Each structure stands twice: as C-alpha cells, then as structure tokens.
Amino acid sequence: MARILVVDDSASMRQMVAFTLKGGGHDIVEAADGVEGLACAKNGSFNAVITDVNMPNMDGITLTKELRALPNYRFVPILTLTTEASTEKKMAGKAAGATGWLVKPFNPDQLLATVKKVLG
Amino acid sequence: MSQFHEAFFEESFEGLEIMESELLELDVGEGDVEIINTIFRAAHSIKGGAGTFGFMNVSEFTHVMETLLDEMRDGSREVTQFAVDSLLLSVDVLRTMLEAARDKTDVDEEMVAMRYAVLDGILKNEEGSVSATEVAAEPEVVSSDQPASDGMSRWKIEFAPHADLLMTGNDPVRMFRALSEMGELAVSVDLDKLQPLAELTPEDLYLAWEMTLTGKVTEADISEVFEWVEDECDLTITSLTSETVSATPAPAPELLASIAEDTASNIEPASTAAPVSAVAGNAPANTKTKATKKPVEAASIRVGIDKVDELINLVGELVITQSMLDQAGEDLEANAEASSNYDSEASKANAEILLRLSKGLAQLERNTRELQESVMRIRMLPISFVFSRMPRLVHDLSSKLTKKIELVVSGEETELDKTVMEKIGDPMVHLVRNALDHGIETPDVRLAAGKGETGTLTLNAFHQGGNIVIEIKDDGAGINKAKVLAKAVEKGVVSPGDDLSDDEINNLIFAPGFSTAEVVSDVSGRGVGMDVVKTSILSLGGSVSVKSEEGKGSTFTIRLPLTLAILDGQLVTVGNESYVIPLITIIESLQVDRKYINQVAGKAEVYKLREHYIPIIRAREVFGLPTEKRDLHESLMVVVEVDGTPAGIIVDGLEGQQQVVIKSLETNYRKVETMSGATILGDGTVALIWDVNGMVNVHKRKLSNNKIRA
Numbered sequence: 064m065a066r067i068l069v070v071d072d073s074a075s076m077r078q079m080v081a082f083t084l085k086g087g088g089h090d091i092v093e094a095a096d097g098v099e100g101l102a103c104a105k106n107g108s109f110n111a112v113i114t115d116v117n118m119p120n121m122d123g124i125t126l127t128k129e130l131r132a133l134p135n136y137r138f139v140p141i142l143t144l145t146t147e148a149s150t151e152k153k154m155a156g157k158a159a160g161a162t163g164w165l166v167k168p169f170n171p172d173q174l175l176a177t178v179k180k181v182l183g
Numbered sequence: 184m185s186q187f188h189e190a191f192f193e194e195s196f197e198g199l200e201i202m203e204s205e206l207l208e209l210d211v212g213e214g215d216v217e218i219i220n221t222i223f224r225a226a227h228s229i230k231g232g233a234g235t236f237g238f239m240n241v242s243e244f245t246h247v248m249e250t251l252l253d254e255m256r257d258g259s260r261e262v263t264q265f266a267v268d269s270l271l272l273s274v275d276v277l278r279t280m281l282e283a284a285r286d287k288t289d290v291d292e293e294m295v296a297m298r299y300a301v302l303d304g305i306l307k308n309e310e311g312s313v314s315a316t317e318v319a320a321e322p323e324v325v326s327s328d329q330p331a332s333d334g335m336s337r338w339k340i341e342f343a344p345h346a347d348l349l350m351t352g353n354d355p356v357r358m359f360r361a362l363s364e365m366g367e368l369a370v371s372v373d374l375d376k377l378q379p380l381a382e383l384t385p386e387d388l389y390l391a392w393e394m395t396l397t398g399k400v401t402e403a404d405i406s407e408v409f410e411w412v413e414d415e416c417d418l419t420i421t422s423l424t425s426e427t428v429s430a431t432p433a434p435a436p437e438l439l440a441s442i443a444e445d446t447a448s449n450i451e452p453a454s455t456a457a458p459v460s461a462v463a464g465n466a467p468a469n470t471k472t473k474a475t476k477k478p479v480e481a482a483s484i485r486v487g488i489d490k491v492d493e494l495i496n497l498v499g500e501l502v503i504t505q506s507m508l509d510q511a512g513e514d515l516e517a518n519a520e521a522s523s524n525y526d527s528e529a530s531k532a533n534a535e536i537l538l539r540l541s542k543g544l545a546q547l548e549r550n551t552r553e554l555q556e557s558v559m560r561i562r563m564l565p566i567s568f569v570f571s572r573m574p575r576l577v578h579d580l581s582s583k584l585t586k587k588i589e590l591v592v593s594g595e596e597t598e599l600d601k602t603v604m605e606k607i608g609d610p611m612v613h614l615v616r617n618a619l620d621h622g623i624e625t626p627d628v629r630l631a632a633g634k635g636e637t638g639t640l641t642l643n644a645f646h647q648g649g650n651i652v653i654e655i656k657d658d659g660a661g662i663n664k665a666k667v668l669a670k671a672v673e674k675g676v677v678s679p680g681d682d683l684s685d686d687e688i689n690n691l692i693f694a695p696g697f698s699t700a701e702v703v704s705d706v707s708g709r710g711v712g713m714d715v716v717k718t719s720i721l722s723l724g725g726s727v728s729v730k731s732e733e734g735k736g737s738t739f740t741i742r743l744p745l746t747l748a749i750l751d752g753q754l755v756t757v758g759n760e761s762y763v764i765p766l767i768t769i770i771e772s773l774q775v776d777r778k779y780i781n782q783v784a785g786k787a788e789v790y791k792l793r794e795h796y797i798p799i800i801r802a803r804e805v806f807g808l809p810t811e812k813r814d815l816h817e818s819l820m821v822v823v824e825v826d827g828t829p830a831g832i833i834v835d836g837l838e839g840q841q842q843v844v845i846k847s848l849e850t851n852y853r854k855v856e857t858m859s860g861a862t863i864l865g866d867g868t869v870a871l872i873w874d875v876n877g878m879v880n881v882h883k884r885k886l887s888n889n890k891i892r893a
Contacts, residue, residue: 072228073191073194073228073231073232074190074194074485075187075188075190075191075194075232075236076191076228076231076232076235078187078190079187079235079236082186082187115231117223117224117227117228118224119224131350137350138349138350138352139352140352140353141351141352144231146227146230146231146234154414157351157411157414160350160351160352161351161352162351162352162353162411163353163410163411164411167230167231167234167235168231168233168234168235168236168237168242169235170235180357180360180361181352181357
C-alpha cells in the first residue's frame, strides 16, 4: 500500500494505470501534465511517481528534474512511461534522475510488478 | 481493460483531428518544429495507448508515422509535399483502423499494408518510388528473448554500483530481491571501499557485491534486473556453466551472506538527509520545455451525455414547476385584490405576505432561467468542430479539381447544441463540395473572367435572435438562372408561364430530384441533390436558402435553432386543448375576412393572402373534431410555411408566446404524424407541439379521400 502520483496527458492511459494500481491496493493521485504533477507533488507526499514522457506544458523529463530538485523527492522512485525502445531516449529520463522506465505497451501485471519492484 | 477503450478511442480520434489540422498547417521545406512536435505528440499518444489496449496493428502502423515525424522534428529529414500528403493519407488509414477496432470489424489489410509500404519507403529514402502494387511484407515483429534452454544454469554476478546510484531512487536491495525470486541466490559483500564512519557520506554507496545465481535463468533475465542502472554501476555477468548442468545447486561459497536483507538493513538510505545540488546539476542540455503555440485549452472533464441529458430534463421539470408557482402567485394576487375591501387588518397582513411571495417568485424565475441557460450551455460546442473538417476537404478537393481555392473561416467559436452539430456536418460538407465543384471556376476560366486565379470559399457562423446562422459563400460563377429555370420546367417543378423572382429561381435548386450537373461528377454528384441537404436541415427545425449573382458567386445561408431541447412556441387553442406551434414556422397570424375565401375544385378552400392563394386547413378537421361553424368569417388563422409554401391553419384561439421544454412523444408514447412532441405548461396541463408539415400532409390526404367519395 503506497501513495503514488500518476502523471499522463492521456486520460485513458492515466485511468488504466490508476485503476490497475488501485487494484493493487495503492492510493492514487492523477495529474494531466508536468505542471499539474509538480503542483501535486509539492502539495502532498508520495512513495512513488509514475510519469509519461511526452506531455504538453511540461514533459516527463523536466518533471523528473524538477522533482529531484525538491528535498522530499530526492530518493522517491520515479518511473517514466515511454514508448521509446531506443537507449538514447530512455537515458534522457535516467539523466534527469528517473529511477527507471516502463516501456509501453505494458500490461497491468507488468505495471504492478514494476511498481512492487521499486517500492521494495 | 475494455472499460478504458471508449476513452482511448475518443482520445485517439481527437488526436487524429489534431494531426490532420496540423499537417495542413505544415509548410513544406523547413517545417515549423512546434507543429511537427504537436503532430508527433498526438501520434505518440495513439501508439502508446493502442499498444497498451491491445490494438497492435494500430500501434505498429503509428510507429512508422512517428519515426518519420521524429526525423522531421530533429531536422534530419526535409518536410516534402509527398511526405505530408502521405502522412495525411496515413491519418485516414489510421482512422479506419481505429474505427474497425472500435466496431470490431475487419480492416482492409491491403490498404494498410500499402500505406505502410509508402511510409516505409520514405523512411528508406525511396520517396515516391513505391508503387501501389508493391505491397510490403508484414511489419517486422521483434521476437522477445527466450530462455536458451530448459535446464538450470549458474551465473556469477559482480555488481559494483557507483557512489551515486541512490540518487535516482534505485536501491540494490530491490535487485537482490528480484534475483532471489529467479533462483537460488548467494551474495557476498565487498567492504573494501567502506569509509570510516566520520568520513562517510550517508547518501553514497561504498559497497560492492559478488553473487551466484542458480536457476532457470538466462543472461538477459539478469541484465534486465540491472537494466535501469547499467550506466551507474560496473556489472559483469559470467556463466559458471559451459553447458546445462544438473539441477542441484552448488553449495554456497565461503564468506557468503545468504540473503540480501541483512546487508540492506545497514545501508537503507535516509530520506531525511540534507539536500545535495548534484542531481539538479546533472540535467542534460537536450531537454527543452515545450512551449505550446496555441492558447491553453480550458480545463474540461468528460461526462456521459446521458448524465447531461438527465440534468437538462430535471431543469426542464424545474422550469415547469417554476411557471406553475408563478401562475399560482398571480392568481393569488388577483384574489387578494378582489377581496381587499373586506377586512382591512387581515388583508394588510396578507398583502405583506403576498409581496414577499411575489419577490421570491421573481427571484426563482430569474434563478431558474439562469440555471436553464447554464445547463443548456453544457451541451453547446463551438462550431469549429464542424468547420475543422473543411480545410482537409478543401485541400483534397482543390487538388482533385485542379482549382486554386483559399478557405476563409470566421465565427468558429460560435456555439451550438451537440446534437445539432452532429447532424449539420454532412449537409455542410455537401454544400462545400458543391461550392468547390460547381461554384468556383478553374484558374484559367477565372482569369478570363477578370478575376484572380485563386477562388475564395468563406465559412462564417454567428448568432442571430435565438438562432445560429451559418454562411457558405463562394466567389465563383454563381447560379445560372436560365439553366435552372429550363431544368425546373423540364422536371415539372414549375410551369413555363410562372412569374418567378431571381431568388425564387435560385432556390429551385433545393427542389426534390433537381440537379443541373449534366455529368454526375466524382466530387459533388452522387445522385444526392440539394433537396437532401434541405430535408436534413428542415428535420433539425432549421432552414436553408441561397442568394446568388451570376459571375460573382453564391451564398448559402443555413439557419438552425440553438438547441433541440427548448423551443419558442405560439400557444393556440383548438376545442378544449392548448397546442404549441413552433414560432419558426409561423409567418403571421390574422383574422379571416370572408371576401378573400374561395372554394376551388369541390371542397378545397383557399384564402387570398395579398397576391397569393394559400390553402386553408381547419385544425378541427385534421383532429376529427366537430366543426362549430362552416363560415370562417372572423376566425383566427395562423399562416405557416411548409417547404417554402405558405398555408393557413384555422384555430379557435390565440394565446401567448412562450419558451417550452420539448418532451419526446416517441419515447413516452409513440410517433404521431401531426405532432412533433409535447410539453407541460405553467398550469400543469400537457400541450402537444404541432408538426406543421404533418398537419399539411394529413389535410391533403383528407382532401383527396373526400374527392374520391364525392
């Protein structure tokens, strides 16, 4: 049971992630882009953050950087959702401070397993 | 998963519209990075969603589009007209694929494969060389790693994380746990680099580990555990088995801690540690914040249309209750005035109460009206939803017709009801096609006529007195009146001797079965004429007309009610019942003068209204009520217009005009030819709303039956 922030501009993707994680017993807060996500993160505390990369207003890479600059989020696991199979793109997330990534498409079990992995 | 499909499809179709409109904006050559970015993002979302929700063909197809867009975005590929056109066509293919996925129908695989091949060809720099017949093979499917063998294997894993591994939220404990789930894990820790406590930075890692893992594990499985930290550690994985060996695990080596937990508890990072700026400094330079060019869209939520309709219905009920109370209040006031002379003390007190009541009622009326307007606005959408389809249409048609056409759009933010919007799309497309095909001339004809070679098509929308007006205007050749008139006479729509005004001639093009195009063209003529356009607009309670000047162009004007849920009505009485006539159909109301009534051909009565004769329809007869008087002198007649022809309906009484909330007869009872719906009036009684068209039809049938009997 953890409190997780889910950031994605696609409502269907966000709902799917939130639904799956809620099914796994987690408490979910949803945000539609980086700006909203950052505001949520500042106003609350989360055990993990899951963010899409390509988003309007503020993308997932910038969000990750912003979060890592906040004292409360230095060690919080941040997962990026990406469709990029190329190492270069994944590494952009890593370089910004993301814990890891989840490659779309993924199924609910993979998502739960990955979240379980980072929450320990 | 399927519960998210609806949202996914809705999003994807929106995404396709964005892609389409932005592709049309995209200039050949350099290409605006922001525009490409927007298109890319839309494609990207569709791809991600499609993969997740199991529409692999959509995902694969979008991937090629995305790759192409990505290359355009980073400048490694020039934006060519061919590529833009291919992407536009791919958007169409994607749309049909998504529709097929949504409706669970089959998709035209050949078309998909062909489009795929063209895109793939562009990527491989074979621009334009891929012909339609050169159908590509199935998209490649990358096979996933499979365990090398079914047997057991043993691995030595040397894992030396860099000091800053914890800075990305990773933790060696998790990796140990993941490995221990895969097989028998033995771990030994290397404390060589561990600093004395005084010199130790609590957020840094000083430990290294050597592990032995035995199980049905491949090297890929192990690498995957360390996938996220590849660049933040030194990792060596060595096989301890040259071939598959026995399933018995080797005895644990010396110096081994049996499981990672012990080690972990000692170095669990403290999240309350002082902030370090190193992380922020790590930021790569290549990520830039994307500034969106367009104004930020207003935040919105998705709500099922049934919920909104229920709300509208409830507000409708509230409006009715409010008008009932209003009526009661007025009656009370009238009573009070009548009885005020009797008891002065009591009546003073009552007058006081009455004043408060009427104030409250006035406020209730205002609140109700505002509530109703706000709720109605929920269903309102800007007409840009329809207008946005047009640039693509114009783009495609103008190249097909080899005409040069500029599209000018204004009033896109004008709002109208979602239902009306959905139904006006097709008639509008038809009118735009018509304007492009028959209206605007080819460049050489235009030049010869002394015009600029580029024609202009203007779409405009605005509100006018409770209606929305949509204008479709072209600066083309205009309607050829002589041709139209000749055709109308040939088709028997008008008689040769009829004296018609210019406007009347122009509007003949809306007559059923009328088409002047000699050759049915691929663009506008598919056997469906302007009469279909007119019928669909009429069914929405609207009207359409045309003004045209030969050589200068034509303007089609569509008038629509803002909503289908409420209606401005005229209350009339026939017998003991009140009825509502939609105000939009009424031309005028008058008192009949005997000297203008004429009997023609037996029983049919006509009325001379100024210069024209109009049929007289007795509402009582239509409803099968006894006729009170044969002589119509001084009766009340409501002149209505049906399909452009006026008719006079005789009613018993005329009452006020008011806005009424339409309740469907069909869903609550059954379809009635002469009625379009029902409503509840202020006094609580039900009033039926006339379908004037149906009234006229019933009247005509009665007449012909009478003739047969006579």
